[in-house]
Amino acid sequence: xxxxxxxxxxxxxxxxxxxxxxxxxxxxxxxxxxxxxxxxxxxxxxxxxxxxxxxxxxxxxxxxxxxxxxxxxxxxxxxxxxxxxxxxxxxxxxxxxxxxxxxxxxxxxxxxxxxxxxxxxxxxxxxxxxxxxxxxxxxxxxxxxxxxxxxxxxxxxxxxxxxxxxxxxxxxxxxxxxxxxxxxxxxxxxxxxxxxxxxxxxxxxxxxxxxxxxxxxxxxxxxxxxxxxxxxxxxxxxxxxxxxxxxxxxxxxxxxxxxxxxxxxxxxxxxxxxxxxxxxxxxxxxxxxxxxxxxxxxxxxxxxxxxxxxxxxxxxxxxxxxxxxxxxxxxxxxxxxxxxxxxxxxxxxxxxxxxxxxxxxxxxxxxxxxxxxxxxxxxxxxxxxxxxxxxxxxxxx
DNA sequence: GCTGTAGATTGTGGCGAACGTGAAC
DNA sequence: CGTTCACGTTCGCCACAATCTACAG
Numbered sequence: 232x233x234x235x236x237x238x239x240x241x242x243x244x245x246x247x248x249x250x251x252x253x254x255x256x257x258x259x260x261x262x263x264x265x266x267x268x269x270x271x272x273x274x275x276x277x278x279x280x281x282x283x284x285x286x287x288x289x290x291x292x293x294x295x296x297x298x299x300x301x302x303x304x305x306x307x308x309x310x311x312x313x314x315x316x317x318x319x320x321x322x323x324x325x326x327x328x329x330x331x332x333x334x335x336x337x338x339x340x341x342x343x344x345x346x347x348x349x350x351x352x353x354x355x356x357x358x359x360x361x362x363x364x365x366x367x368x369x370x371x372x373x374x375x376x377x378x379x380x381x382x383x384x385x386x387x388x389x390x391x392x393x394x395x396x397x398x399x400x401x402x403x404x405x406x407x408x409x410x411x412x413x414x415x416x417x418x419x420x421x422x423x424x425x426x427x428x429x430x431x432x433x434x435x436x437x438x439x440x441x442x443x444x445x446x447x448x449x450x451x452x453x454x455x456x457x458x459x460x461x462x463x464x465x466x467x468x469x470x471x472x473x474x475x476x477x478x479x480x481x482x483x484x485x486x487x488x489x490x491x492x493x494x495x496x497x498x499x500x501x502x503x504x505x506x507x508x509x510x511x512x513x514x515x516x517x518x519x520x521x522x523x524x525x526x527x528x529x530x531x532x533x534x535x536x537x538x539x540x541x542x543x544x545x546x547x548x549x550x551x552x553x554x555x556x557x558x559x560x561x562x563x564x565x566x567x568x569x570x571x572x573x574x575x576x577x578x579x580x581x582x583x584x585x586x587x588x589x590x591x592x593x594x595x596x597x598x599x600x601x602x603x604x605x606x607x608x609x610x611x612x613x614x615x616x617x618x619x620x621x622x623x624x625x626x627x628x
Numbered sequence: 629g630c631t632g633t634a635g636a637t638t639g640t641g642g643c644g645a646a647c648g649t650g651a652a653c
Numbered sequence: 654c655g656t657t658c659a660c661g662t663t664c665g666c667c668a669c670a671a672t673c674t675a676c677a678g
């Protein structure tokens with residue numbers, strides 16, 4: 232990741248006038264040609280292949296055998312054109328990789344941008360699913376399917392609705408103990424964070440190359456034999472198999488762009504998976520919180536079990552940071568969860584839930600998944616130090 | 629509020645041990 | 654089913670400059 236830290240990152244540039252920006256964008260689209268055909272603009276990035284691909288080549292490459300379909304692909308970062316995007320900045324309408332996101336939003340002004348994580352996808356999803364994935368559903372309806380009757384959601388209203396939910400995952404599920412910790416403050420205890428209604432614009436996951444995406448999807452749609460199937464009747468996961476059942480059961484795959492991510496979202500049964508999966512639109516289901524299996528252990532409950540008061544648990548871990556303490560947090564919750572008073576999650580009022588939710592979102596926005604060097608001088612120092620078996624050696628003066 | 633000082637804390641990377649996982653038997 | 658092995662991943666260790674914090678003047 233730290234390929235060339237000394238070079239100014241593409242994101243690190245001054246504001247430019249619009250025409251310069253457009254010009255630059257044109258130049259950039261030439262720079263991000265598909266590694267496979269070398270012709271079309273690359274819009275996706277495959278980590279496994281370390282390749283930038285256009286939609287057509289992506290389909291070609293990853294449909295060749297079962298193994299390739301497991302490759303996770305993401306949109307290509309709009310800023311550096313070289314890394315898989317994992318963050319969507321709605322404010323700037325950009326999809327960004329971790330580095331670019333950090334550099335772009337590190338500054339106080341831009342840090343308030345509306346950002347959320349993006350997910351990759353696997354398999355060879357049909358075009359209408361790709362529309363979902365890249366958040367081009369509206370465009371998809373009009374441009375690909377030639378129908379706008381479905382109300383702005385090409386899958387909307389039907390049972391297959393919501394694939395993009397997995398890719399633009401804003402649903403603030405408690406994913407790690409960090410999140411739980413982050414949800415605690417002096418005024419809150421170990422709060423249940425409900426699953427709120429999905430954001431209205433959650434499907435908008437396109438970045439700067441929205442039009443090119445649409446164009447390529449349209450081309451792809453021409454090649455797709457049966458595009459006009461009935462979405463209600465269609466087998467929703469055909470050609471897209473691993474995504475819902477398996478991906479959901481393998482949390483690391485869900486966060487394939489976030490290898491350091493410490494928020495394993497584990498759904499340990501199909502029942503739970505479906506609960507999370509389909510109930511998001513109904514308010515009734517919003518009380519469910521899923522905890523990582525490591526936290527849940529044998530004490531897992533479908534509802535979140537939390538103490539009324541922050542008291543001991545909160546004070547014990549609220550200041551915690553660092554590996555050791557994080558480990559002990561895991562230990563703590565695992566071991567102490569039996570003593571949590573069992574409070575039905577619906578007993579938490581909506582205001583508390585909203586507060587917890589907003590804290591979660593804020594934390595999620597600022598979370599960094601990759602290693603970040605805070606002090607370059609220390610890094611330089613560490614690199615130049617003498618070592619014995621990897622350990623820093625004492626220098627005799 | 630500002631400045632200087634002293635002490636405490638943090639962060640940095642490479643190595644190897646420990647650990648986890650899956651396959652083979 | 655239990656054991657062994659191979660392989661991949663995670664984590665602790667180390668020294669010390671940089672940074673932070675508290676306090677006094």
